Amino acid sequence: MTAAAAMSQAPTRDASHPRLPAFGLFGALLAAAGLPLYIHAPKFYVDEYGVSLAALGTILFVLRLLDVVQDPALGWLARVAAGWRALSVGVAVLVMALAMLGLFAISPPLAPLLWFALMLTLVFSAFSYLTICFYAQGVGTAACLPGRGHLRLARWRETGALLGICAAAVAPLALGGYAGFALGFAILALVAVWSMRDQWQSAGLPSDATGFGPVLRDPIARRLLLVALANAAPVAVSSTLFLFFVESRLNAVGWEGPLLLLFFLSAALAAPVWSRAAERFGAKRVLLSGMVLSIIAFGSAFALGAGDIWAFAIICIASGAALGADMTLLPALFATRMAQVSPGASEGFGLWSFVSKFTLALAAVLLLPTLERAGFQAGQANPEEALHLLSVLYCLVPCALKLIAIGLLVATPIHERSART
Template identity: 40%
Template sequence: MTTAGAAPAWRGGWGQGLAYGSLGLPLAFVALPLYVVLPNHYAAEFGIPLATLGALLLGARLLDAVADPWIGRLVDGWFARSARAVLLAAVLAALLCALGFRGLFFPAVDTTAGAAGQPALLLWCAALLALTYLSYSVLSVLHQAWGARLGGDEGQRARIVSWREGLALLGVLVASVLPSVAGLSVTTAVFALTLALGVALLARAPRPQVTTASAPALWAPLRTPAFKRLLAIYLVNGVASAVPATLVLFFIRDRLQAAAFEPLFLASYFAAGALSMPLWLRGVARFGLARTWLAGMVLAIASFAWAALLGAGDVAAYTAVCIASGIALGADLTLPGALLAGVIQRAGHGQQLEGAYFGWWNFATKLNLALAAGVALPLLGAFGYTPGARDAEALQALTLAYCLLPCLLKLAAASLLWALWLRKETPR
């Protein structure tokens, strides 16, 4: 039975899509400004060394990643109580996230004392990074689990995920422009307002059924064979996508020598990802989730193979590469999460353990980023590349790492998808 006073079931219209997906937009603010804007702000305004800031960010993200499975267990407990308990948790997490985000950029400690005041500032930064990331993770897992609990066939699951991820891509675009255009004060205010709006709209979104469930199980997803197979594919594919994301600015500045066109390239990539989602949904309706995801992997391989042929000044060609790889990004964002929702349903864990599954899923997502940096950057250094290098050998190493390595990893992911999924799963 559905909860009394619950919103109507999912019908797929714009109103319901926006109501559910809008929370994805402000959540995108947390990743980008904290990684891009925060280090520069603390270094320029407060004189904090970049190495120290990097260590703080790494520590906070590691804490965040390790906490995700436990957060998933908490989320399942809230869903077992009522939709009201879930929404109350979302309100509290949103409040803490907004306060932490604001406090990071406007510290409530003495910032005029120079080196003598740095220990207090660093302690403040570390505490608020932990608060912001943990509350962000609660909202993310809660949001994902809510969508998965709405159920439906492959097409419906893909549409639900596309609303969430499409609005998250819009949030990335807004968050990348707003700090430089309007300043940090406006950025933090916009984040707080859109976060409040996202939670308010979620309260009006279609609500999942509330069922009597057993105690939330932290390890149950890892005992589900289909989840382990899907997670293996997702990990390899995620590293393949994270490697070029880690190296893209080096490639633009040194191989293409087109730093002035960075906004064009990045905007083309993210906009293509968002706009391609209806295309992938049509593919799902005709070919199914897994085969459509395989097509996205093939497109990504073709895009990065083409990028390997480019050199200095190839702005138009690389813009086309960004558009093509952005379209492939749309598949990566929309389809794996919809496949996961199906795994949960078939395992008999629907309406019970969505939080646990997405907790481990988010742990894998963050592990992807760490593995990409841990593989690509040392590999570049070993082959003699340093930022700003223009000699042929260094640029060749950069091209191999940015283009060839993702192609090989995507090919491995596509092979795993075929061997571990398409050959094992029954036809739709």
């Protein structure tokens, strides 16, 4: 019996009793393969193989262009393969784990830049498919939960994701290097797949074909996709430049790991708080509060210079807490809308996956070559002009992008009932 067949015969009690911790663990796996790659991979290939920042930024952008076609197509594939979702998820996780080992734990048998591109193609493709399946499954699973199910599920899923980012952020240091990080990721993959083994079909996924039409024709869904695009851009910018900012602008070599952990741990601890506040006051209102906090935090970082480690630690706490709101509430708002206009949700989250990841690649292709042209060199003494540009890109650009996202969200007509007494 295949894994998918076994999944389809899972006891019906799973439909009314989803295992939310399993969703949290699988969210941690996906998160460990997402944002941390943009933090670790460029610096690893610069330090280990001498690949230029401009070349890495170009590769990251070209790979994201593939998603213009790939992510929507994977959304279609996720719906077509819904009856075999457990099996297809298992295969995709295997591909992602092996590619992660190839990226960090194996000396490139090809030119390092070509190997980097090949392994990242496999990681990103598997990551895209798994993200689409995972979030689409959540739409059906949330319907089995009492109360505001999408917020309850998001609280577990996104808190797990943020904890996964925390673990991945410090894993190279904690596990003795990047090879240890890749091996730890492979072990996490096995545990996460096992924990979700009987959850993929539990919600009774609809099999009717909806396509992209219902999503793109719905004005609120379109607006939320634009909000996601604008709101992911500040995270993309700060994630791409974080290690360089700490190392070169703050002159805090050795503090990169602890500060990164503080940032994501603050996000993980704040995510359940934001979620519960959203249940009481409404997700849109609470999300806007988190976005304003993000602007305050990043704007404050612009004044920092060499040695301002403790001030930046406070900023990491504040900006991390704001990230917890972004990662928890915006996907919940989109999932709630998908439940109304496209219950299968696969195509909708195919589009969501594309806009979320495209910003990371755009940040890489624009920011890294810009810094290099200004004379910036990682791990070396840099001219003041290059360091000033680094501060502008890391601190002020995210503020401007976040203001755009706030404007789009304010203009989006989302009607919610608060639970205030």
